[in-house]
Amino acid sequence: MRTTRRDLFKLGALAAASAALPGLAAASGSAPVERAKKPLDILILGGTGFTGPFQVQYALARGHRVTLFNRGRRPSPEWPGEVKQLSGDRNTGDLAALRGRRWDVCIDNPTTLPFWVRDAGQVLKDSVGQYIFISTISVYADGSRPGIGEDAPLAPYRGRDAMAETRETLVADIENLYGPLKALSEAEAHKQFGARTTIIRPGYIVGPRDDSDRFTYWPRRIAQGGEVLVPGDGRDPVQVIDGRDLAEWTIRMAENGTTGTFNACGPDYALSTDAMVHGCHAVTGGAARFTHVPADFLEQNGVDLPIWVSRTHPRYGGYGSVSNARAIAAGLTFRPLATTVADLLAWFDSLPAERQAAFGAGISREREAELLAAWRAQGA
Template sequence: MSTTRRDLLKLGGLAAAGAMLPSFAAARAAMAKVPRADTPLNVLILGGTGFTGPFQVAYALARGHRVTTFNRGRRPIAEWGDRVEQLVGDRSTGDLRALQGRTWDVCIDNPTSLPSWVRDAGKVLAGKVGHYLFISTISVYADGSKPGLDEDAPLAPYKGRDAMAETRETLLADIENLYGPLKALSEAEAHKQFGKKVTIVRPGYIVGPRDETDRFTYWPLRVADGGEVLVPGDGQDPVQIIDGRDLAEWMIRLAENGTTGVFNACGPDYTLTTDAMLHGCHAVTGGPIRYTHVPADFLEKQQAQLPIWVPREGTPYSGYGAVSNARAIAAGLSFRPLATTVAELLAWFHGLPAERQAQVRAGISREKEAEILKAWKAKQG
């Protein structure tokens, strides 16, 4: 079975979690060669301590910008020190007092999935920020079954009673029906509150160091283990992923350039198939390995939940592996090599506590994989 409906509806970061922040000293060293921006900006980042937020902060600082974060303060990052102003509040309760009476050149809204959160931010920040950038998701599209989805495709309609009454709890209770429509309404609310100076960024799967979902991580880890690897489908289904650092750094550049509009932030800039993804992982990990392709219908019967992979036809989500990113690339979105993402992701993962490494949060167990392969070979005779 391919990626689950729940998993697909989380595209773009609802499930993004922040655990161990890579050494800030190391991050600063990596950014040492980043050129300074011509004009320093005063940047407000709503969130900032989850998955992509720390990368936004690191790149913004390297470019010479002043950075303020706003979140619940549950994951304060001491390594930032006085280089980052860290404001505390709670959008779920409407506590935005720390933002009152302040102005910023740019606001980047990372964690929002509810239109009421955008509305409330607008009440405090409208007229106080020059440019508002909103992280949305490709799950906003009404029909994800066809490849080539572009930013002008129809959006998923909301069928509830009152979108502004929805909460994080009601969203999580019915995420399959609410996530995309509420993100779409959040985009509309952004334009209502902040006018023309709005940028909507719609990512698909965000991967790389700090990805606590393990959706992509499952594959480099599995390839590194070697042996016989179960490959879903015929290996030619398209896959789209974006390194969280590429997404974060591009958003800072959008802010610097004052770029507005709507963009699908999917990668890479070529057609990446399932086979190519796995061979790319193997180029990094090495070791003896062999691949066995198993058809989608057989995996469905075996209830095999394999992340990232989506069959290129026959499901309501088949188009999610081939979304058009032409507009984003034209606006400067670039991608580091797959090998770099894989190598640095594995280095980060192997730096986590042993008990965390033992609990890969996506994919199937080796025992389940062996059972499926045995059953498939028996079927083949």
């Protein structure tokens, strides 16, 4: 999954604007959840971002005891059960609240910096059983080829001192540092926790609570109707995973004590760009019609539409077809795309008007019309 400097700033701003807004309960579904055979003591580092609240909610429904560790800067949702809150700051090494306690498993959600894993490991390696690190498919050295498996080479770090990297240095060079630093964070996890380590590498995470607006662009735009610009020829592969599917599977991995490395990409079938947009249209309805515009024309005009990556892209062409066979064999399941789209739109529609107006992904209707006119002017 590509992460740019613009993404990082936008995610921070939008998360601050909507973290305390409705959506968790409305989007979580009402189907009963079976209790786990053995309740666990689970420590979640973070827990108030995108997928963390879904982890908490599912863990509580399964009968587990949950502790959160974070800076306490985001309002927490109203949990359907008791959740312990510990405060600290990994940026400054303030991990005192974690000392002298024990948990069966630790889930590390927000980490990109290796020193965060090192410091947490020094405190927790004798205090937790399993350590689950949420990584990214951006760790791979070659994102251009299809079918990337978990054993593919990882992106090398070319800086001076990975342990000296900070959020500020990461933001300054996100394109070149994000993947390599995640890869080194994985290595540090193995160094600190050894065979007790689980690495989960998602691609695009979508669904309710997604403040990036990347996937939301498509059902929202399609719901508006009219002529919709679709990038490429419609055959480029797309992979997305509902944040709830990722969160719930992570808890089940903890319950099963499953270790190893897994690509958490979805769905469990080949999804094309055309299938994605028509799937969104099946949910939204309306008089939308789709016009395909070639990737090279979009590149010449500086257009980078969210979620979509051309299969011929020299650096990221394989990001829509990463192998998820190992994760599926380990129990990863996916709810229907239609469910994700419907729940996502319901959540987005529940946000205040000012948040909806601050939509931060894709292109404007005006820019879209300009591009379509320019494409036709070329004799398309």
